[in-house]
Amino acid sequence: MKQFRVNAWTACAVRMMKALLVSYLLTGFLLLFLAGLLYKFRLDEPKVQIGIIVTYILSCFVGGFLAGKMMKSRRFLWGVMLGLSYFLIMALVSMAVNRELQSSSSGLITSFLLCMGGGMLGGMLS
Secondary structure (H helix, E strand, O other): OOHHHHHHHHHHHHHHHHHHHHHHHHHHHHHHHHHHHHHHHOOHHHHHHHHHHHHHHHHHHHHHHHHHHHHOOHHHHHHHHHHHHHHHHHHHHHHHOOOOOOOOHHHHHHHHHHHHHHHHHHHHHH
């Protein structure tokens, strides 16, 4: 019985890692696209911030959707877990690169809620 549990948890972890990988690949693509738009059209800061918000939501939505499809039960919960994982990895990488969290606490909370909400919505619609 323990062997089955370990394998089930391993399978869940692998599925979540796949969904996270897709989320981060999509994030990279969307940020490159946004950088191209910024270069071509000289976008101002509010438009770039909207683009970043859309990137967070869309990436977490797609990851949550994939996680929900792969898990087949409690889909919204797996979407929330993906959003949480996405946010935590993003925050840890940001702290490692900048040696501090440069975002204000309200910006951090907003990013957290956007990631969780996008993942949950994706999981619910899967």
